[in-house]
Amino acid sequence: MNASPAELRSWLSSRLLTLCASETTSGAEDAGLPDLRALLAELGATLVEQPVAPGRTNVLAIWGRPQVLFSTHLDTVPPYLSPRLEGETLWGRGTCDAKGQIVAQLGALKTLLAEGRDGFAWLGVVGEETDSAGAAAALGLADRLQDLKALINGEPTELKLATGQRGVQHVCLHCQGRAAHSGSPELGRNATWPLLDWLQRLREQARPVDPQLGPELWNLGLLQAGEALNSVPAKAEAHLMARVVPGSTLLDEIRRLAPPEGSVDLRLDEPADLYPAVPGFDRAPMPFGSDAPALRALVPDRTVVLAGPGSITVAHTLDEHLTLSDLEAGVDLNRRLALHFLGD
Numbered sequence: 001m002n003a004s005p006a007e008l009r010s011w012l013s014s015r016l017l018t019l020c021a022s023e024t025t026s027g028a029e030d031a032g033l034p035d036l037r038a039l040l041a042e043l044g045a046t047l048v049e050q051p052v053a054p055g056r057t058n059v060l061a062i063w064g065r066p067q068v069l070f071s072t073h074l075d076t077v078p079p080y081l082s083p084r085l086e087g088e089t090l091w092g093r094g095t096c097d098a099k100g101q102i103v104a105q106l107g108a109l110k111t112l113l114a115e116g117r118d119g120f121a122w123l124g125v126v127g128e129e130t131d132s133a134g135a136a137a138a139l140g141l142a143d144r145l146q147d148l149k150a151l152i153n154g155e156p157t158e159l160k161l162a163t164g165q166r167g168v169q170h171v172c173l174h175c176q177g178r179a180a181h182s183g184s185p186e187l188g189r190n191a192t193w194p195l196l197d198w199l200q201r202l203r204e205q206a207r208p209v210d211p212q213l214g215p216e217l218w219n220l221g222l223l224q225a226g227e228a229l230n231s232v233p234a235k236a237e238a239h240l241m242a243r244v245v246p247g248s249t250l251l252d253e254i255r256r257l258a259p260p261e262g263s264v265d266l267r268l269d270e271p272a273d274l275y276p277a278v279p280g281f282d283r284a285p286m287p288f289g290s291d292a293p294a295l296r297a298l299v300p301d302r303t304v305v306l307a308g309p310g311s312i313t314v315a316h317t318l319d320e321h322l323t324l325s326d327l328e329a330g331v332d333l334n335r336r337l338a339l340h341f342l343g344d
Contacts, residue, residue, distance in 0.1 A: 019035055026131075142298055153304060162286040
């Protein structure tokens with residue numbers, strides 16, 4: 001028998017508070033493993049634990065022969081913020097990114113199982129916020145998931161289905177100069193100035209807008225130059241994190257705009273990914289990345305949905321939170337998506 005709305009709300013809030021009480025920043029995800037095991041055992045799951053690294057374990061829960069796989073990540077970003085319930089809002093690290101996704105997905109599964117359905121799996125992976133080591137390792141679980149029709153990956157999308165996600169490029173711009181004493185700068189060549197001019201030229205270039213994924217953009221995350229206050233810098237570098245759209249020319253433009261003393265080092269290049277529309281569900285571009293591009297390889301035809309309650313605008317902030325009404329709406333969203341892919 002399904003729980004009443006009041007009973008379900010109480011269950012959702014208490015389980016989310018319990019999960020958020022453990023500090024599971026990337027690299028220390030196993031701190032939350034005992035509570036997660038207890039929650040999945042409560043739902044009658046068959047558990048498969050996949051060690052990824054010391055203190056880091058992927059968790060796969062299975063009900064029947066899975067056709068629909070729910071997934072999200074177990075790690076959170078620092079700093080740890082202890083959870084609290086104030087009125088209708090749950091505050092704390094992980095409330096929406098992504099322990100709120102865990103509870104919304106397991107709440108949907110709780111409802112579906114009470115309706116007598118099975119054929120589900122749930123996957124929690126480590127490291128999404130840093131190295132995505134869990135997603136890479138999870139591909140080794142494919143033999144247990146051979147009948148999958150779809151993957152529903154949970155991230156805070158404000159209950160809309162992501163149209164996809166932009167590609168990611170980490171580009172390092174280097175400039176070389178010649179060191180000298182700061183009292184005689186004319187004897188050196190400051191590497192900082194051509195780098196700053198290079199960045200300004202790049203800032204003046206219009207970036208494209210993709211109709212499904214939104215605008216291409218880049219962020220200057222790190223700017224480093226020099227070794228001492230009283231020396232002319234002999235080298236300088238800028239690290240850019242770019243969110244690129246299909247057909248991007250950003251890397252070519254960076255190289256074209258480089259000064260004679262400049263060089264370019266591409267350190268990460270992940271392509272953009274598009275996700276299918278699902279009839280009856282709203283869609284929107286999302287400004288963030290996820291493990292969905294890697295995990296969709298678990299589904300024979302690569303069908304994937306990226307969706308969940310909460311907003312990315314509060315994820316990773318000191319004000320991370322999720323309302324109970326959004327959490328309940330996330331349960332409903334995940335339930336309806338599962339039924340769609342089951343053909344009901």
